[in-house]
Every structure is written in C-alpha cells, then in structure tokens.
Amino acid sequence: MSSTLDIKAKWYEANLKTARESRSKWYEANLE
Numbered sequence: 041m042s043s044t045l046d047i048k049a050k051w052y053e054a055n056l057k058t059a060r061e062s063r064s065k066w067y068e069a070n071l072e
C-alpha cells in the first residue's frame with residue numbers, strides 16, 4: 041500500500057517535470 045506521502049512525492053515530481061517542459065516550450069516559442 042502506498043502512503044499519502046509517497047503519492048504526494050510522485051505527484052510533485054510529475055508536476056515539476058510537466059512545469060519544466062512547458063516552461064522550456066514557452067521559452068523556445070518566445071525566442072523566435
């Protein structure tokens with residue numbers, strides 16, 4: 041069974057990855 045902390049950690053990690061990817065896409069789009 042997963043603890044709440046484990047779920048939060050996984051969600052946080054996925055969220056960071058998504059934010060980083062969308063930020064770099066936004067940045068590249070603005071460079072052009």
